[in-house]
Amino acid sequence: MLSVGDFIVLPSQNLRKQEARASRRRSIDRWFGRIGLLSTIGTLGVLAILLLNLAASGLARIDWQFLLSFPSRRAAEAGILSAWVGTILLMIVTASVAVPLGVAAGIYLEEYAAKNKWTDFIEINIANLAGVPSILYGLMALGLFVYQFRFGQSVLAGGLALACLVLPIVIVATREALRTIPAAIREAAFALGATRWQAVWHHLLPYSTGGIATGVILAMSRAIGESAPLITIGALTFIAFLPPAPILAQAPFMSFDWLFSPFTALPIQMFNWVSRPGEEFQSNAAAAGLFLMLITLGMNGVAILLRKHAQRNIKW
Amino acid sequence: MNPIPAVQVSGEKDIAGVEVKPEVKVEIQNLSFFYGRNQVLRNVSLDVPAYQVTAMIGPSGCGKTTLLRCLNRMHDLYPGNRYEGSVRLHPGGTDILGPGMDPIRVRMRFGMVFQKPNPFPKSIYENVAYGLRLQGMNKRRDLDERVEKALRESALWDEVKSRLHQLAHNLSGGQQQRLCIARAIATDPDVVLFDEPTSALDPIATSKIEELIVEMKKRVTVIIVTHNLQQAGRISDRTAFMYLGELIEFGETNRMFTNPAKPQTEDYISGRFG
Numbered sequence: 317m318l319s320v321g322d323f324i325v326l327p328s329q330n331l332r333k334q335e336a337r338a339s340r341r342r343s344i345d346r347w348f349g350r351i352g353l354l355s356t357i358g359t360l361g362v363l364a365i366l367l368l369n370l371a372a373s374g375l376a377r378i379d380w381q382f383l384l385s386f387p388s389r390r391a392a393e394a395g396i397l398s399a400w401v402g403t404i405l406l407m408i409v410t411a412s413v414a415v416p417l418g419v420a421a422g423i424y425l426e427e428y429a430a431k432n433k434w435t436d437f438i439e440i441n442i443a444n445l446a447g448v449p450s451i452l453y454g455l456m457a458l459g460l461f462v463y464q465f466r467f468g469q470s471v472l473a474g475g476l477a478l479a480c481l482v483l484p485i486v487i488v489a490t491r492e493a494l495r496t497i498p499a500a501i502r503e504a505a506f507a508l509g510a511t512r513w514q515a516v517w518h519h520l521l522p523y524s525t526g527g528i529a530t531g532v533i534l535a536m537s538r539a540i541g542e543s544a545p546l547i548t549i550g551a552l553t554f555i556a557f558l559p560p561a562p563i564l565a566q567a568p569f570m571s572f573d574w575l576f577s578p579f580t581a582l583p584i585q586m587f588n589w590v591s592r593p594g595e596e597f598q599s600n601a602a603a604a605g606l607f608l609m610l611i612t613l614g615m616n617g618v619a620i621l622l623r624k625h626a627q628r629n630i631k632w
Numbered sequence: 633m634n635p636i637p638a639v640q641v642s643g644e645k646d647i648a649g650v651e652v653k654p655e656v657k658v659e660i661q662n663l664s665f666f667y668g669r670n671q672v673l674r675n676v677s678l679d680v681p682a683y684q685v686t687a688m689i690g691p692s693g694c695g696k697t698t699l700l701r702c703l704n705r706m707h708d709l710y711p712g713n714r715y716e717g718s719v720r721l722h723p724g725g726t727d728i729l730g731p732g733m734d735p736i737r738v739r740m741r742f743g744m745v746f747q748k749p750n751p752f753p754k755s756i757y758e759n760v761a762y763g764l765r766l767q768g769m770n771k772r773r774d775l776d777e778r779v780e781k782a783l784r785e786s787a788l789w790d791e792v793k794s795r796l797h798q799l800a801h802n803l804s805g806g807q808q809q810r811l812c813i814a815r816a817i818a819t820d821p822d823v824v825l826f827d828e829p830t831s832a833l834d835p836i837a838t839s840k841i842e843e844l845i846v847e848m849k850k851r852v853t854v855i856i857v858t859h860n861l862q863q864a865g866r867i868s869d870r871t872a873f874m875y876l877g878e879l880i881e882f883g884e885t886n887r888m889f890t891n892p893a894k895p896q897t898e899d900y901i902s903g904r905f906g
Contacts, residue, residue, distance in 0.1 A: 430711050500750035506709055508763040508815070509740035518762070523753060629799055630753040 370609065374602030382603060386556040387585065391596030396604050398555040399585035402471070403540060403611075405559060405574060406581055409475020410539050414483050415532055421483075422490025422528075423516055446484035453481045454548025462549050469550035471559060472575040477545040482535035489531020493524035498632050526626025533619035537612045543583035553588040555580045582608045656722050657682035657853040658703065658823060663717035663729075665695075665702055672698045674877045675717070680823075680870075682722070685845060685854040687868035687885065689861060691905065695877040696857045700825050703728070703855065704742035705735035721822065740767060743816030743824040743852075748832045749808035751800035751815070756783075756792050759800050759811055763819040782818035785851070786810045787844055806837025813844060817852065824848065826856040830863065842867050861901060865889050873897045 385395025429435045457477030467473040497520055505515040521528075559577030563569060582604055589601035658680035665673035673695050680686050688696040698707075705728065707713040718727045721741065728738045740763075751759050760779045761769075769775055779796070783789040788810045792803070800811055809829060816824055826845065830838040845854055846867050858864050864871050865885060872882040873896070881888065881897045892898045899905055 498750070500746060500748060501752065503706065503709070503744075503746065504750045504752065504812070504815075505762075507704060507706065507739055507744040507746075508819070509736050509766050511736060514766065519752060629801075631801055 367609070370602050370606045372602075373599045374604075374606040377599050377603035378607060382600075383607075387554050387580075387588075388556075391594060391600055394589075394597075394600055396582065396585055396607065398558060399580050399582045399604065400607070401558055402551075402555070402579040403581045403608075405471045405579065406475045406478060406546075407536060407540060409472060409575070410478040410482065411532070411536060413476060413479035414486050414535065417479075418483050418486025418532075418535075419490050419528060422487045422494065423521075425487070426491045426494040427512060427516055427520065442484050442487055446488065449544075450481055450542050451544040451548055453477050454545030456480065457545060458549045468576060469552070469578055470576045471579045473549050474546050474551060474579060474581070477549055478539040478542060481542065481545060482539045485535040485538065486532055489535070490524070490528050493527025493531065494520055496527065496632075497523050501632075523630055526623040526630075529622045529626065530619045533615050533622070537615045540612060540615070541583055541608060543581070543587055546581055546584055547587070551584050552578050552580050553584055582611075654681035654684060656680065658855070659718075659720040659722060659725070660699075660703075661718045661720070663699070663702060663715070663719060665698055665707070665716075666714040667698075667707075668712045672877050673702070676874075676877075676879045678872055678879055678882055680853065680855060682853050683849050683851075684869040685849050685856060685867055686870045686872065687864035688855065688857045688872045688874060689859075689864050689900070690874035690880075691900065692859075693876075694874040696872075696874045697827055698877075699874070700827055700855060700857050703823070703825055704744055705729075705738045706744070708735045740819065741822045743819070743821035745809070745812050745816050745824065745826045745829045747828045749805055749812050751803075751808050751811050753799065753801060755797045756800050756803070756811060757796040760814045760818050763815060767819055778818055779814075782814040785817060785848070786814035787840065787847075788814055804837070806833050806840060809833060809837065809841060810844065813841070813848075817848070821852065823853045823855060826854065826858075828857055828859055831859060838863075861889075873900060875900070 382395045383400070384397050385393060386397055387399075388394040425435060425438065429438075454477055457473055457480065461467045461473040461476050462469060467476075501519060501523070502515055505519050510518065555578065559574035559579065560571055562571055562574055564571050586601050586604040586608065589597045589604065592598075656679045660676055660678040660680070663673055663676045664671060676695075676699060688699060690696050701707055702715060703719060707715070715729045717729070719729050720727050727733065743763075752762065754762075757779055760782050761775050764775055764778055769778070780789060780793075783792060788807060791807060792811075795802075800808060803811060809832075813824075813829075829845075830841050833841065842863065845856065848854055849869075856864075856868065868885045870883065871885045871888045873880045873888065873892075873894075875896055881892060881894045883893070888897065889901060892901060
């Protein structure tokens with residue numbers, strides 16, 4: 317049975333309860349702050365240790381001789397010339413395939429396609445593709461590009477494999493960049509009589525360049541560190557020559573033979589050195605890793621600058 | 633100009649009881665609009681007179697903005713929409729909802745100004761020039777001339793003539809909206825549609841836009857959707873009152889506000905609902 321007294325709480329008692337609850341809430345708040353700070357420091361610390369470690373054993377090895385020499389059995393004479401040239405050529409192939417395809421697909425999905433079950437399905441699957449393990453892209457490229465299309469274990473096959481790998485990232489980045497443009501801007505263009513393509517070409521693409529470029533560079537810095545798909549399609553680990561030059565001294569001045577040349581790349585060269593015995597090869601690996609890391613950080617820096625630059629005139 | 637109206641507004645009388653027969657610019661006949669299975673406009677018929685300001689009023693969701701956006705086929709941009717009936721643009725009487733009518737051609741004849749100022753993140757000059765460029769004008773001298781004309785007609789020229797190539801976003805909200813008006817009129821459209829153009833502006837900027845609209849009707853037919861009854865009263869010649877997707881009453885603004893024919897109109901205008 318309830319009595320009247322059950323419903324009456326004396327003011328002082330009530331206040332004390334509230335105060336106790338508030339101090340408990342404050343202490344949970346404080347503790348979360350501490351835990352958050354700790355996890356931030358922990359994560360950044362691991363990264364710093366990694367970088368310092370690489371620098372400690374590799375920094376001394378980075379010099380012109382190292383950058384301009386082919387790999388060698390003698391660790392002190394070995395270098396990463398064929399590796400970084402291979403990496404750059406791969407990136408050229410990857411970018412020239414993944415950027416136009418990815419941006420076009422992103423524009424289509426965001427601006428042209430009707431929003432229905434099919435496009436939802438496609439959207440989910442693009443997100444899924446971004447999560448497929450990279451070695452599977454390697455297997456796909458081995459079957460399709462190396463054997464079916466007979467591109468061989470070439471720069472072209474490797475670049476295409478990496479392009480497939482980063483294509484979903486470029487598509488998603490393009491869509492997100494387009495989505496930040498308010499509908500009112502599209503309607504303003506359409507109301508003046510623009511076609512969809514004119515709205516895209518005159519407005520949406522220029523206004524989303526920063527976002528798209530950032531996404532593209534992040535995709536490239538993902539591709540540049542990949543080794544699994546390249547090993548799967550059969551990139552070589554010891555290459556003492558460069559692919560044929562793309563620019564010739566006499567007509568026709570251009571050559572695409574380099575596309576079909578065997579290649580190696582920085583992560584593969586590094587992997588090769590790590591698996592060798594001997595202190596010296598380890599520091600070669602660390603130096604190659606450091607160099608790769610610097611390229612990646614440099615690319616991310618460029619991405620940030622690009623975004624700042626492209627966005628400076630744009631506010632909604 | 634084109635003196636021969638194809639259709640006359642019949643039965644309209646001004647305060648003195650004299651029958652007014654203005655030239656009709658946009659003749660809306662039995663217009664229904666469906667969003668999916670949802671019917672948003674029900675059999676609206678309305679003759680918009682040329683060189684006048686026609687206001688559309690009514691509570692939220694009554695279909696006034698939907699009606700406005702039918703006139704430049706903005707609904708075509710989104711899937712699942714369907715029009716029934718006809719909207720004829722005079723002189724000529726082309727049905728802009730007719731089969732084979734390209735929405736892009738329609739939009740080049742109907743300028744539109746939106747609720748919030750929405751200039752492109754480009755220069756003031758490029759904002760005004762964009763519609764002209766779309767219509768194929770690319771000689772610098774022609775563009776300069778038309779941009780200046782449009783900016784003068786939107787009472788913005790003196791404020792921006794020294795900084796035409798600066799970003800439009802550096803202008804104030806009211807200036808941005810006048811820039812959007814300049815952008816809409818630069819191509820000499822037949823009709824300019826205003827969708828609550830002052831709802832995001834302060835009273836001073838609002839009164840400038842209102843003056844501009846009254847001034848504009850010498851050159852162009854204006855249709856304005858507004859939430860603000862006083863605004864409709866101040867600037868419009870004719871008012872259409874809509875409710876639940878239907879046109880309840882349409883007539884000369886003074887008469888509508890002083891002596892509405894329908895009880896719903898009276899209730900809305902006197903503030904009993906809405």
